[in-house]
Amino acid sequence: MTSKRIASGLGLLLGAGLAAGQAVALEGDAERGQAAAGTCVACHQADGSGMNVPGGQSWPRLAGLGADYIAKQLHDFQEGRRQNASMMPFANMLDDQQIADVAAYYSQLPATQGDGGDVDEALLARGEQLALRGDWDEYIVSCKSCHGPGNQGAGSTFPGIAGQHAGYIESQLHAWQAGERSNDPQNLMGAIANRMSDDDITAVAAWLASQPATDE
Ligand code: HEC
Ligand code: HEC
Known part of the structure; x- marks a missing residue:
């Protein structure tokens, strides 16, 4: 627990450095985030586990990823630094506060196991x-x-x-x-x-x- 808190403190510092020039990072609220995530479950699933689609378009697991990382990705989709036809419309639906909220929500869900398919x-x-x-x-x-x-x-x-x-x-x-x-x-x-x-x-x-x- 303690090490986790230190790690997320460090994350805030690093995140602040990266976000320099952008608006001050908003505080996210996981409860509001759960409500705002209503449309996300179609692909990322209710538990945030996503889905592996070998050779097709997989939906990433969001559960347990860092909140600052998730928020950055959603801004990156909005600004075209990440391009994906399925995901971009959903990122565009969110305002800055909703981004902070869904990021807080997914980051506190327990991480689920990945799926690697069959390989030798x-x-x-x-x-x-x-x-x-x-x-x-x-x-x-x-x-x-x-x-x-x-x-x-x-x-x-x-x-x-x-x-x-x-x-x-x-x-x-x-x-x-x-x-x-x-x-x-x-x-x-x-x-x-x-x-x-x-x-x-x-x-x-x-x-x-x-x-x-x-x-x-
Ligand atoms: C129609 C399916 C679909 C829906 C609905 C959807 N996503 Fe996605 N999402 C994707 C796909 C596909 C990707 C991977 C995009 C890529 O390859 O860059 C993705 C990627 C992401 C990522 C990046 C994850 C990472 O590890 O970098 C985040 C964050 C994310 N989605 C959040 C959301 C949120 C929040 C919502 C709801 C507001 C949402 N998504 C709704 C399909 C969807
Ligand atoms: C020099 C540092 C560095 C090394 C080495 C590195 N990465 Fe990364 N990687 C990054 C950074 C930084 C990001 C986050 C980029 C962003 O902000 O979206 C990233 C993101 C990723 C992502 C996206 C995760 C997600 O949720 O969307 C994948 C996949 C990835 N790396 C795979 C790899 C693999 C596989 C290797 C080893 C072969 C590797 N990386 C080595 C720096 C590195």
């Missing part, structure tokens, strides 16, 4: 290597060097990616490659995604999906 052992082993150790021959740093121990997230800048759905992780890495997602500080993720082959993307997504989203 060799692919999983490659995925584990990329996630934990990287591959210096390909200039790929380990995911955990930014996404934190267990790839469960670090501050509000680096989201947890362990326990997220494989189909969604894959689609995001492809979105960075295609320039449809260009919302990360210093293009950190774009640079990494551009060094990854399709097989590496499938491998790391499947392995991360099989991992616990939190230690609790």
